[in-house]
Amino acid sequence: MSATEEIIAAGPAEPARETPFRRNMRAFAANPLALGSAVVVGLFILMAIFAPLVAPHDPADTDLLRRLQPPAWLPGGDWAHPLGCDALGRDILSRIIYGARVSIFIGAAVVLVATTIGILAGLAAGYLRGWVDVAISRFVDILLGFPYLIFAIGLMAMMGPGLGNIILALVYKEWVIPCRVVRGETLAARELEYVEAARAIGASRGYIMLREILPNILSPVIVVSTIRMAHVIILEASLSFLGLGVQPPTASWGAMVADGRAFILQAWWVSTFPGVAILLLVLAINVASQGLRDAFDPRFHE
Amino acid sequence: MSLARLVERLLQLIPVLLGVSVIVFVMITLTPGDPVDIMIGDEIVTEEQEEAMRRDLGLDRPVHERFLVFLGNAVQGDFGESFYHGRPVADVIAERLPATIELTLVAMIIALVTAIPLGVLAAIKRNSILDRIATVGSLLGVSLPGFWFGILLIMLFAVQLDLLPVSGRIGYAFEIEPITHFMLIDTLLRGRPDAFLDALSHIILPAITLGLPMTAILMRVTRASMLEVLRQDYVTFAEAKGLARHRILFRHALKNALIPTVSVAAIETGSLLGGNMIVETVFGWPGLGRLVVESIFVRNYPLVQAAVLLYAVTYVMLNFFADILYTVLNPRVKL
Numbered sequence: 001m002s003a004t005e006e007i008i009a010a011g012p013a014e015p016a017r018e019t020p021f022r023r024n025m026r027a028f029a030a031n032p033l034a035l036g037s038a039v040v041v042g043l044f045i046l047m048a049i050f051a052p053l054v055a056p057h058d059p060a061d062t063d064l065l066r067r068l069q070p071p072a073w074l075p076g077g078d079w080a081h082p083l084g085c086d087a088l089g090r091d092i093l094s095r096i097i098y099g100a101r102v103s104i105f106i107g108a109a110v111v112l113v114a115t116t117i118g119i120l121a122g123l124a125a126g127y128l129r130g131w132v133d134v135a136i137s138r139f140v141d142i143l144l145g146f147p148y149l150i151f152a153i154g155l156m157a158m159m160g161p162g163l164g165n166i167i168l169a170l171v172y173k174e175w176v177i178p179c180r181v182v183r184g185e186t187l188a189a190r191e192l193e194y195v196e197a198a199r200a201i202g203a204s205r206g207y208i209m210l211r212e213i214l215p216n217i218l219s220p221v222i223v224v225s226t227i228r229m230a231h232v233i234i235l236e237a238s239l240s241f242l243g244l245g246v247q248p249p250t251a252s253w254g255a256m257v258a259d260g261r262a263f264i265l266q267a268w269w270v271s272t273f274p275g276v277a278i279l280l281l282v283l284a285i286n287v288a289s290q291g292l293r294d295a296f297d298p299r300f301h302e
Numbered sequence: 303m304s305l306a307r308l309v310e311r312l313l314q315l316i317p318v319l320l321g322v323s324v325i326v327f328v329m330i331t332l333t334p335g336d337p338v339d340i341m342i343g344d345e346i347v348t349e350e351q352e353e354a355m356r357r358d359l360g361l362d363r364p365v366h367e368r369f370l371v372f373l374g375n376a377v378q379g380d381f382g383e384s385f386y387h388g389r390p391v392a393d394v395i396a397e398r399l400p401a402t403i404e405l406t407l408v409a410m411i412i413a414l415v416t417a418i419p420l421g422v423l424a425a426i427k428r429n430s431i432l433d434r435i436a437t438v439g440s441l442l443g444v445s446l447p448g449f450w451f452g453i454l455l456i457m458l459f460a461v462q463l464d465l466l467p468v469s470g471r472i473g474y475a476f477e478i479e480p481i482t483h484f485m486l487i488d489t490l491l492r493g494r495p496d497a498f499l500d501a502l503s504h505i506i507l508p509a510i511t512l513g514l515p516m517t518a519i520l521m522r523v524t525r526a527s528m529l530e531v532l533r534q535d536y537v538t539f540a541e542a543k544g545l546a547r548h549r550i551l552f553r554h555a556l557k558n559a560l561i562p563t564v565s566v567a568a569i570e571t572g573s574l575l576g577g578n579m580i581v582e583t584v585f586g587w588p589g590l591g592r593l594v595v596e597s598i599f600v601r602n603y604p605l606v607q608a609a610v611l612l613y614a615v616t617y618v619m620l621n622f623f624a625d626i627l628y629t630v631l632n633p634r635v636k637l
Binding site for chain 1: 326457577
């Protein structure tokens with residue numbers, strides 16, 4: 001069917017049928033590299049969810065006879081432990097699979113909580129203006145005064161290690177980023193006709209912010225959150241690497257790289273493979289979010 | 303930029319710096335563990351002695367008074383005693399600072415001298431193989447976890463190829479009396495080229511690791527702004543005039559294209575501060591970053607807090623200078 005026939009067959013034009021969101025998603029799907037990266041991210045998520053089914057071994061099972069056993073393709077390796085074993089004889093592949101849970105859970109939780117806070121604060125600052133805007137913007141400026149990792153390290157030193165504390169330590173600063181995006185977009189949107197129309201028919205401020213403005217500015221927020229997810233995953237891995245993240249025996253990629261540092265002379269694989277996992281996931285998220293950005297925001301096109 | 307604007311901008315720094323110190327103070331106050339208990343350790347003291355220590359530290363006073371005391375001391379560079387070292391925190395930090403600054407500067411230099419030519423080349427030869435490699439490279443640069451990249455470099459260049467040292471700042475065999483406390487400069491001032499080369503070989507890998515994300519970002523910025531500039535009318539005009547291509551590129555385009563690069567570089571220097579902790583830990587670099595990480599594990603909180611404050615103030619100032627620099631370079635922008 002030709003394009004003209006399609007239009008005729010579809011009957012009278014229905015402009016509301018394809019929402020901008022759908023159109024953007026179609027543009028995204030047309031970019032094979034971005035789509036492929038999104039599939040990789042999806043596979044990582046599935047791997048994390050179904051870790052107990054996918055992992056060949058218990059990630060905490062130690063076996064000193066298999067201490068620093070090399071990957072299967074090297075002399076001394078065997079296919080029961082494809083990526084070899086660490087200093088306690090634990091299966092590296094299984095630990096990487098379980099480690100995906102920590103990285104993805106923390107990444108998703110931090111971005112979700114931070115984006116929610118950022119949206120609410122950004123809407124309030126951008127729409128209400130006045131002292132609300134001054135208060136929120138000053139606070140944002142102050143938090144931006146701290147280098148991210150140092151702020152998180154200071155907080156982790158204060159709160160002690162643990163899953164909940166890592167999420168908190170990162171959220172404390174992370175919300176600032178979506179907040180600034182939302183505030184800027186809201187400032188622009190509040191002058192537009194649709195907002196004025198809503199005001200004219202007497203809609204409440206809460207209704208205008210959440211039901212009128214928010215759906216219209218969601219695209220850049222989604223794009224920014226996906227990019228931030230990659231950053232948060234690296235930050236979490238960095239904290240774990242320094243020993244300030246989730247505590248052993250829970251497998252986390254950053255801690256696994258740190259464990260392997262002592263053995264780089266005789267067992268390169270212990271540090272190398274968990275790092276490959278971080279790189280693959282972060283790279284896939286970055287490429288996918290770039291595709292998302294290109295599809296969602298024509299302003300970013302060169 | 304007028305002087306009035308500069309002063310206005312400087313005054314705007316005050317609430318931010320004040321807010322930053324409030325947050326650091328809150329961190330101190332909320333940190334679990336009584337500082338007096340930590341100081342006492344295993345020693346046996348009477349209750350009166352403990353009370354006296356509490357009074358000496360001002361812990362018996364209300365919170366807002368303690369904040370003012372903290373602020374007053376901080377302004378004078380007094381951050382209290384580092385229990386672990388038995389010396390003032392400020393002294394311990396001052397001792398470690400030059401190594402961190404030296405590493406950061408070298409990382410910056412490496413980032414600038416690789417990112418700018420690569421970014422310019424990628425823009426000139428747009429969509430060529432080189433452009434594609436640069437794009438993939440910059441994507442890799444921001445996706446690589448620094449601690450892991452550092453370990454890979456160690457495994458390749460120090461362990462496998464045995465070309466460079468694994469860690470440290472200079473070989474144990476060299477004893478260099480400090481002058482500026484920058485190893486690369488001191489070795490030269492003392493007339494020890496052999497020691498200079500040794501120090502250089504120690505700093506290469508950590509500096510590359512630290513500078514990698516900055517290189518990636520600067521390359522992207524340079525490429526984008528060069529492409530933007532090449533589309534401008536004055537470049538077309540210069541081409542129409544028949545000026546030589548290299549003359550247009552270097553005399554007309556590059557100068558303007560580098561404005562965003564320079565200001566992003568100033569901002570990114572701030573992010574190198576955070577990277578220092580990781581890189582210094584990986585490479586056993588005797589700087590402030592590693593000291594902070596070590597201090598967390600021995601619960602040497604006064605040092606951690608002083609360092610967090612120092613980093614934050616530096617970061618705020620760097621961003622301030624980045625703003626100023628941007629306005630000075632680009633007179634169309636009003637601060």
